[in-house]
Amino acid sequence: MTDAKQFETFLRNYQDMVFSTAMRLVANPAEAQDISQEVFLRAFERFGELAGDPRAGGWLKTVAINLSLNHLTRYRARWSFFSELFHRGNAGEETEIEYAAPDDVEEQMAVSERRLLVEEALRQLPHAQRVPLVLFHLEGMRYEDIAVKLGVSLGKVKTDIHRARAALRKKLGPRLRNEWRPRA
């Protein structure tokens, strides 16, 4: 198999994970796609080391997180004015998100509806709350590491995450109590 073919397989294996990481941090499909592409372009430069390495997933996730955070600090403020003008009109873009189908077909509709609701609620959170929440709950980072990564105080990280949780709970309402219990 040629390098290009091997890399294509590598990209297929990890594209969902990289895209999810970027998407949940920047909350914009087009920007998440740009970031994912950049992650894989960087991965290609080091493909000799990454191919067959079990730590490749971790490396890709770290690069995706770093590029997403860089993107948020560097470009978001600069383009926010005009971007926000068009953001409201991009509602159709947001509904394009898809999930891998669950094994149990009978529950497929209900499960994907719940996931969509959670993703939507997550995306509606303000950037200052969503980013630390995603880093804590989905990327498994500690409060201290998040504070260092975002360059803010530990207290602010804890407060923002708490507010984000409260906002999520409010948005998702009774679904949290009834539908999200772990199955026996």
Place this chain on the structure above:
Amino acid sequence: MNPELAKQLEREIGRVLHGLPDLTAPPGLLERTMTALEKPAPWHARSWTKWPVRVRIVSLAFALAAVAVAWVGWHAVEPGLLAGASRHLAPAMVGLTSFWKFLSALAGALVLAVEHLGKGFMLACLVAAAGAWALCAGLGTMFVRLALARPGRRLL
């Protein structure tokens, strides 16, 4: 915040978020990444750290030379600069005074014109100006997006 309630909230949200599977990447991601790999950007479109080594050395030499020229040039002109500036400043101040008088006269004329043209006309002018500004902003945004467009990315 109540620590017990905060812990409960953390558990609830943690359970919800841990249940989320990966999102499906858009179908175009694979294609556009492979296309970008086949046709890499020219060196001048990449960041400086990714330029060829020789070009980096030459550009660094140019940058240092520019700093040196600026430094030497400043020290060459600096002694006579203050005297020269004071000589040149006096006529400029006269010019500024005349300009201020011109602006005052213009403002007076504008006030007179507003008083005679009426509120309706002025309101129409304001609406027209706002429309023109919005058009410029919209076109500017569109051109920026066209300029930065990448394959497979929606423009609006």
